[in-house]
Amino acid sequence: MTPSAGTVDAVLAVAGAGIRVAPLVRPRPGGFVYDPDEVALVAADVREIVRRGAGGVVVGAMTREGRVDRDAMRRWIDAADGAEVSFHRAIDVAPDPVAIMDELTELGVHRVLTSGGATRSVHGIGVIGELVARSAGRVEVMPGGGVHVEDIARLVALGVDAVHLSARVDSGDAAPSGPGGGVTGFDATEPRIVAAARAAVDRAVRSAA
Numbered sequence: 001m002t003p004s005a006g007t008v009d010a011v012l013a014v015a016g017a018g019i020r021v022a023p024l025v026r027p028r029p030g031g032f033v034y035d036p037d038e039v040a041l042v043a044a045d046v047r048e049i050v051r052r053g054a055g056g057v058v059v060g061a062m063t064r065e066g067r068v069d070r071d072a073m074r075r076w077i078d079a080a081d082g083a084e085v086s087f088h089r090a091i092d093v094a095p096d097p098v099a100i101m102d103e104l105t106e107l108g109v110h111r112v113l114t115s116g117g118a119t120r121s122v123h124g125i126g127v128i129g130e131l132v133a134r135s136a137g138r139v140e141v142m143p144g145g146g147v148h149v150e151d152i153a154r155l156v157a158l159g160v161d162a163v164h165l166s167a168r169v170d171s172g173d174a175a176p177s178g179p180g181g182g183v184t185g186f187d188a189t190e191p192r193i194v195a196a197a198r199a200a201v202d203r204a205v206r207s208a209a
Contacts, residue, residue: 001026002045005052012053022056022086023049025076032062032069032090039072046079056083058113060090067094068103077108086111089145092118097127101134113164115145122151125158132159149196156204163201167193 002025003011015021025045027038034042039061046057059076061069068087077085087109091097097117104112114131116124121143132141143155144164155163168187177184 001028002042005048008049008052008054020055020084021053022058022084023054024058024088025049026059026088032060032093033064034061034069034072039075042072043075043079046076047081050080050083054083056080056086056110058086058088060088062090062093066096068100068107070103070107073107073109084110086113086142088113089115092116092124092145098130098134101131101139105135105138109139111140111142111161113142113144115143118145120146120151122147122154125154128155128160129158147197149193149200152197152200153204153207156201156208163197165193165197167191167197169193 003023008021008023011023012021025042027034027041027045042059046059049057057076057080059073061072061076063069073085073087085108087104091100091112091114094100097114101112112131112135114124114128115121116127116131118124118127121128124143124145128141128143135141140161142162142164143158143160147155147163147165152163166187167189169190171186171188173185175184
């Protein structure tokens with residue numbers, strides 16, 4: 001979901017000027033068909049996040065027919081005011097994700113995050129490869145979804161521009177949450193997995209050179 005203003009500020013402070021931060025802007029769980037109030041909310045969040053210094057945002061909206069919601073995307077791209085706009089895994093619910101690449105190119109989307117319609121990106125390699133071919137360098141393709149370090153070489157070999165992974169582990173927190181706190185425990189990012197993923201990317205790029 002959309003991070004809080006405090007979270008955005010904290011991440012920007014840690015990242016510094018050399019790293020482009022692109023928060024996910026998503027108003028609720030569930031599907032990607034949004035009503036006018038939700039579209040307006042996302043636009044307001046996009047403006048505020050960019051105002052705070054983010055270099056991009058990650059958004060996505062679909063119609064009930066499985067096409068890109070062009071009106072919502074235009075509004076959010078305008079709200080980003082020049083910051084990079086990435087289209088998230090809403091593309092994975094499309095009946096024809098490859099055809100959608102042309103729409104996203106016309107809209108001016110910078111990057112597409114996708115698992116190729118699979119639960120794990122490594123199982124959607126065929127579709128991801130088609131997306132890379134269809135984009136022809138016009139839109140960056142970033143595989144994401146259930147990515148493990150050992151998957152990275154196969155994904156990079158497709159010619160993708162970047163790889164996304166959560167690198168998460170169970171925090172081990174066992175404090176009771178009670179009836180109002182939801183499921184006990186939470187996930188946390190593991191720095192060692194992040195470092196291993198970066199090393200795997202570097203190895204794969206060298207091998208492809």
